[in-house]
Amino acid sequence: MTIRKETHVCYNITGKPWPRISRLGLASVVVCLMIGQMAAAAPTYRIYPLRNGICKIAGNHAYYEGDSDKTYGFALYIWLVLGGDKPILIDAGLSDVEEMNRGAAHVLREPITQNKNESGTAQLRKFGLTPDDIGHVLITHLHFDHVDDLLIYKNAKVYIGKKEWEMATTAAPTWGHGKIMHEFSNTPSCRKRLVLVQDQEVLPGIESFWVGGHTPGSMAYRVNTAHGKTVLTGDTISLLGNFERNIPLGIFSDLQECIEAMKNIRKKADIVLPSHDPGTLDRWPPAPKNAIKYTIRAIKVGQCEVRDYITFQDTDSEQTSTYYLYVWLIEGGPKPIIVDTGPKYPEEFSKSTAKYIPGGVRQLPEERTIKALKRYGIDPADVSHVIVTHLHPDHYDYFDAFPKARFVVNRREYEETTGQLGSGRNRLATDVRKTLDKRPDALQLVEDEEVVSGVRVFPLGCHSPGSQGILVRTQMGPVVIAGDVVYKYENIEKDRPGRSPDERACREAMARIRSLADIVLPAHDPLTLERWPDGIIGICTTD
Ligand SMILES: [Zn+2]
Ligand SMILES: [Zn+2]
Ligand SMILES: [Zn+2]
Structure with a gap:
């Protein structure tokens, strides 16, 4: 991460x-x-709801005295909270879907389904995290779907409401997850990580408070965020409708406690995040009304092997690792937008880089930019903007594939490359020069600005004088397309800058990227296609 x-x-x-x-x-x-x-x-935290499955619930279970003929969609979440000393989760989610469906059959109108990309491990991977990186897990209550996966977070302190723990461990039959309660009662490596909490500050800027209602010891957590005091309510408020209509959930241990809990939460919260509302993914993080939320698709347009002394400043090793070449397709606006064009002449590029890219770029016929885009239903003539991260041939030399696009280039990068600054020699690719001669108005020189609503460019330097990053608003929050300032995840996640004459500039550029987004896309990492199913970035789940 x-x-x-x-x-x-x-x-x-x-x-x-x-x-x-x-x-x-x-x-x-x-x-x-x-x-x-x-x-x-009191840090300002960033909260990411990560979907862990879906199901359907009858109206009389979703709402007290609700209509049993109605059916409501429910989503299961784990909540990733970043901004503290270590990554935090609120609730641990589940992996044993079958057991959950058996145990909860009486309230499920349609059983829980979880696609393979919705496990806690798969969701955390998008942020470059593994379960071992999680430092704290805050539990709302001991129901199966909220704690089943708790044992995979081996390094985390686990916070459970004192009343919830004490009552669940003495009740017969209990509502608590048997195996989890057993492990955290008996196994020393688990017990020593258990923290029982009441109404208190559990971590700087995060408070726990008892709400009861749904289970006797249900807890809510109030988190300090840029959007105000945000309360994760647990199941006592499962749907936003429970809160907005002031009607408790139909599954409770104490109705009056549910009503009091809603009153209490109203007092404490600037914004609430109910535990099971499918609409949360559109509602959070808050964005201006009608704001476009984009998705980004990583489209592979070739691959090569690059020597480690290029990938990392801190080694002279001639070993190589695999790079993928990508075109980034930004969809969701009126017209598709492309970031980087892929190489037009990979053979030429390979010749000029043979020393550190042995074997050159390999590109399958279907990986040629135009063909690759067509595979995803994109007609290059329909693309409104081609934004380039920088003017190196593999990233920009195919302007002429996009006959109607504006070409968005960092001003300094353009002036250096055309010789108006620096060397005085025009190194702009011949075909690009011809395209711009024909359509001079298509060139849009930029610095630090919004290109279209929700898509910003910002200068980075480091890899080339005017390398720029692209910040894209997505459903999951801001995402940065980093260009060659970050070749691979390891550059930014392990703080190992790539080869450059000015290491300080690269560290500053990476710091800038980190200050803008938790989700970063390196220019050339094959892992992107593993972290993001089907190469689609910026949505929490794909179905
Ligand atoms: Zn529950
Ligand atoms: Zn639940
Ligand atoms: Zn590159």
């Missing part, structure tokens, strides 16, 4: 940088340090 760091800039009262250390200045320093400390004490 990428660890995002928020920087706190301090200003004096006039908003200008410090003039000199005067008394006012000193007072401001003190205030600033205090703010710094407060900020350190």
Whole structure:
């Protein structure tokens, strides 16, 4: 994963940088340090609902006194919370779907289904995380679908409501997940990680509080986010409709507690995230009304073997690893948008890079850009924008494939490549030059700006003078297409910059990327097609 760091800039009262250390200045320093400390004490978290399955529930179970002829879709989630010392989960999700369907048959109108990309492990992989990376798991209650997978988070502290734990371990029959309760009661490696919580701050900026209602000891968690105090309610509020219509769920241990819980949550929350509402994926993270949420498709247009001393600044090894070449297709707007064109002349590119790309680029006939796009139903003449991360041949030399597109290029990158800055030699690819001669208005030189609503470019430097990143708004939140500043996940996730004359610039560029998004797409990593099923990025699940 990428660890995002928020920087706190301090200003004096006039908003200008410090003039000199005067008394006012000193007072401001003190205030600033205090703010710094407060900020350190209460991080702003980013919450990602990760779908873990779906099912259908009868109306009388979804709502107290509801219509049993009605059926409601339910979604199961685990909630990834980033921004703290270590990644956090709220609820652990399930993997034994069969057992859950057997045990909960009486409330399921249609059984739970979970596709293979909805397991906790598969969902975390999108963020570059494994279960071992999770530092804390906060449990709302001990029902099967919320704790079944708990044992895979071996390094996590596990927080469970004190009342929930005490009552579930003494009730007969219990509502708690038998195996999980057994392990956390008896196995030392589990027991020592168990933390029983009441109404308290469990982690900086995250509070637990008892709600009861659905189970006697159900807990809710209030999380400090950029969108305000966000309450993850647990099943006491399962659907947003429970909260909005003020009608409790039909499955409860105490109705009055459910009603009180809703009142209490109303007081505490700026925004609520119910436990099972399928609409959450469209509602969170909050976006402006009617905002387009894009998907990004990684389309492979070739591959090659690249020496490690190029991939990493910190080695001289001549070993190689596999690179994929991608065209990134951004869909969801009025017209398709492309990031990078793929190579037009891979043989030429291979000749000029033979020293560090032994064997050159291999491209199957169906991987030629135009054919590859057609496979996904995209007519290149329909593409409205071709945004290029930088002007190296494998990323941009196929402008003429897109007869109606605007070509969005970083200004400095363009001026350096055409010789207006620096060398004075025009190194722009001949075919690209011809295309731009014919359609000069198609060139759009950019710096740090929004290209279309929800798609931004920002300068990075590092790999080439005007390398730029592309920030795309998706259903899951912001995603950065990083270009060659990040060749592979390892560059950014293990903090190992690629080969470059200016390592500092590369570290700064990677820090900028981290500050903008938790989901980062390196230019050339084959792993993207494993992390994201079918190469579709930015949606939590595909069905
Ligand atoms: Zn439950
Ligand atoms: Zn549940
Ligand atoms: Zn590249």
